[in-house]
Amino acid sequence: MKPIEPVAVVGVAFRLAGARTLDDLHANLVAGRTGVRAPGRDRVVLAGGDPGVDYLELGYLDRVDDFDHAFFGISLGEAELMDPHQRLGLQLVHEAVENAGYAPGRLRGTGTAVFVSAPDPGYAALYQGEDPRQILGSLPAGAAARISYAFGFTGPALVVDTACSGSLVAVSSAVSALRARTTDLAVAGGVNIESVLHPRAGHTPLSGVVSASGVCRPFDADADGAVGGEGGGFVLLKRLSDAVADNDVIHAVLRGIAVNHNGSRATGMSAPSARAQAAVIRDAWRDAGVDAVDYVECHGSGTPLGDVVEVDGLRQALGEAVPIGTIKGNVGHLDHAAGIAGLVKLLAGLRHGALYPVAGFRAVNPLLGPVIVQAEAAGWA
Numbered sequence: 001m002k003p004i005e006p007v008a009v010v011g012v013a014f015r016l017a018g019a020r021t022l023d024d025l026h027a028n029l030v031a032g033r034t035g036v037r038a039p040g041r042d043r044v045v046l047a048g049g050d051p052g053v054d055y056l057e058l059g060y061l062d063r064v065d066d067f068d069h070a071f072f073g074i075s076l077g078e079a080e081l082m083d084p085h086q087r088l089g090l091q092l093v094h095e096a097v098e099n100a101g102y103a104p105g106r107l108r109g110t111g112t113a114v115f116v117s118a119p120d121p122g123y124a125a126l127y128q129g130e131d132p133r134q135i136l137g138s139l140p141a142g143a144a145a146r147i148s149y150a151f152g153f154t155g156p157a158l159v160v161d162t163a164c165s166g167s168l169v170a171v172s173s174a175v176s177a178l179r180a181r182t183t184d185l186a187v188a189g190g191v192n193i194e195s196v197l198h199p200r201a202g203h204t205p206l207s208g209v210v211s212a213s214g215v216c217r218p219f220d221a222d223a224d225g226a227v228g229g230e231g232g233g234f235v236l237l238k239r240l241s242d243a244v245a246d247n248d249v250i251h252a253v254l255r256g257i258a259v260n261h262n263g264s265r266a267t268g269m270s271a272p273s274a275r276a277q278a279a280v281i282r283d284a285w286r287d288a289g290v291d292a293v294d295y296v297e298c299h300g301s302g303t304p305l306g307d308v309v310e311v312d313g314l315r316q317a318l319g320e321a322v323p324i325g326t327i328k329g330n331v332g333h334l335d336h337a338a339g340i341a342g343l344v345k346l347l348a349g350l351r352h353g354a355l356y357p358v359a360g361f362r363a364v365n366p367l368l369g370p371v372i373v374q375a376e377a378a379g380w381a
Contacts, residue, residue: 229332300326
């Protein structure tokens with residue numbers, strides 16, 4: 001049997017609360033620092049909010065309005081009608097390509113593929129008047145099409161909407177396309193921005209999903225839900241053999257992928273299934289062809305049900321406890337961009353040879369059973 005082609009991460013760019021480089025992120029993660037806070041005054045004013053209002057604490061980005069429209073060949077009028085997801089996506093893809101050591105202009109006309117996790121189209125509710133540019137400015141499909149058009153990529157441009165798993169499904173789709181040789185280069189990722197700020201007054205957290213305490217404590221005995229966050233990231237992917245031949249910088253190697261669905265293996269369509277999660281982990285492990293797993297970056301949303309089911313699924317799949325962690329205590333839950341945030345964390349850990357403590361974790365949830373939560377910073381050989 002022909003060995004399955006590994007895929008190299010040759011470029012990366014991201015924005016997360018308090019970090020925009022792997023070194024920045026490493027420093028925050030080692031210290032267990034969290035970027036969850038109230039939005040700054042500039043963030044409020046530039047979002048059309050009231051500086052005198054107390055807004056929900058989330059993992060906010062400092063700025064989501066800055067965009068050099070002329071740099072991307074876009075008129076000011078069109079840029080003003082673009083959902084900030086699209087603007088940030090363009091910036092991150094440009095940075096990811098440059099991070100890989102390529103001049104973006106040299107890729108124009110290539111069959112580079114684009115896979116993007118679908119953004120929330122809530123920005124469209126802010127439009128006043130009518131302008132045909134509003135359609136592509138807020139249409140979720142435009143998030144991928146905008147990138148391909150701006151950079152001149154002629155490969156497939158697809159938007160993936162599988163909710164919280166979307167950006168990792170986008171990465172998986174890119175890996176599949178590279179393995180199938182339908183493309184030689186792919187960008188994949190996702191973004192999440194709160195276009196409308198939410199006042200604390202009158203806000204009732206969704207019980208069991210959103211933290212009433214305003215603190216995300218994954219795997220903790222006091223975990224009561226997730227806290228939102230903004231940001232996102234993109235990776236530039238290439239078949240490992242091509243990356244080695246081209247002397248590319250390689251941040252990481254993706255060896256195994258798998259995607260599945262609960263089907264009817266859960267109590268409801270919104271409920272997680274330990275059996276389904278165990279199955280997809282086994283499939284990815286088998287696809288990777290590796291002997292052992294020494295760390296797992298989890299979804300780890302800090303919800304009482306989600307954490308228990310996820311750890312149970314890992315136990316079923318691996319047969320033993322391995323160190324686990326998650327980035328959500330540091331930057332919040334990024335919805336469609338949650339998965340890419342976890343992948344970026346792993347890239348920082350590989351770069352610095354580090355395992356990071358789970359922010360907000362104090363004592364293990366006794367319902368998890370035997371588990372090893374990464375509670376302190378440690379070396380990663």
